[in-house]
Amino acid sequence: MKKFEISPKIYVVLTMIFAGAMMRLIPHWPNFTPIAAIALFGGTFLKRKDLAFLIPVAAMLLSDVVLGFHTTMFPVYASFIAIVGMGLFLQNRLTVVNTLTASLASSVLFYLVTNFASWTSGLMPYPLNAAGLMQSYVAGLPFLFNGMMGDLFYNSVLFGALYLVSSRQAIYTR
Numbered sequence: 001m002k003k004f005e006i007s008p009k010i011y012v013v014l015t016m017i018f019a020g021a022m023m024r025l026i027p028h029w030p031n032f033t034p035i036a037a038i039a040l041f042g043g044t045f046l047k048r049k050d051l052a053f054l055i056p057v058a059a060m061l062l063s064d065v066v067l068g069f070h071t072t073m074f075p076v077y078a079s080f081i082a083i084v085g086m087g088l089f090l091q092n093r094l095t096v097v098n099t100l101t102a103s104l105a106s107s108v109l110f111y112l113v114t115n116f117a118s119w120t121s122g123l124m125p126y127p128l129n130a131a132g133l134m135q136s137y138v139a140g141l142p143f144l145f146n147g148m149m150g151d152l153f154y155n156s157v158l159f160g161a162l163y164l165v166s167s168r169q170a171i172y173t174r
Contacts, residue, residue, distance in 0.1 A: 016042070020059030025066055031147035035059055036106045037154030039080045043087020044094065045162065052087065056080040075117035079110045103155040104148060111144040112137075 020038050035056050042052035057077055064073065083106040090102050118124050119136040126132035126139075 016055050017058045017062065020056065021062040024059075024063040029146045029150070031110075031143045032150035032153075034150070034154040034158075035080060036083050036110060036147070036151050037103070037158055039083040040087045040090070040102055040106055040151075040155060041158040041162075043084035043089075044091045044159075045087075049084075049088070052084050053081055056084065071121050071123065072114060072117040075113050076110075079113045082109060082113075099155065099159055100152070103151045107144065107148040107151045110147060111140060115140045115143075 016038055020033070020035050023033050024035070038059065039052075039056040042055050043049075046052040046055075057080065060073075060077055060080065064070075086102050086106055086109075090098055115136050116133070118140075119126055119133050120128070122128065124132075124136055126135045
């Protein structure tokens, strides 16, 4: 009978899920979390694409169990799935400029989708017309700013750490 072993990669995946969930649970600026960066990074670098999609969704689900489920969960989770898709697109076009662009684009995507979903839910104090939608987007601008800053920070940490580790490894193997 084979002994059950957990690969180091599974430990990394579980650590990313746990870290993403925990960062949502500790006090933080609104929308300043690593989930979008984890989604972009996973889509860019994980060979197993199922894990790239699973990690941000699992981190969200784990933290939503504690924080509470909400009416806009589907659009929020769909946004992170789309951000993994951005990472898939980025993987063969990896440059600093493209990574920064993808980071900012993921923030804007999340902002547009989730504000639209919040507005259509009827829970926001804005009328369900074009003017109300614009009011919702204007009111959400501080969250967009926080999201952009968070995504830039966490993407810099993830992509930068991988770059540093890779470049160090290249130095040691020469």
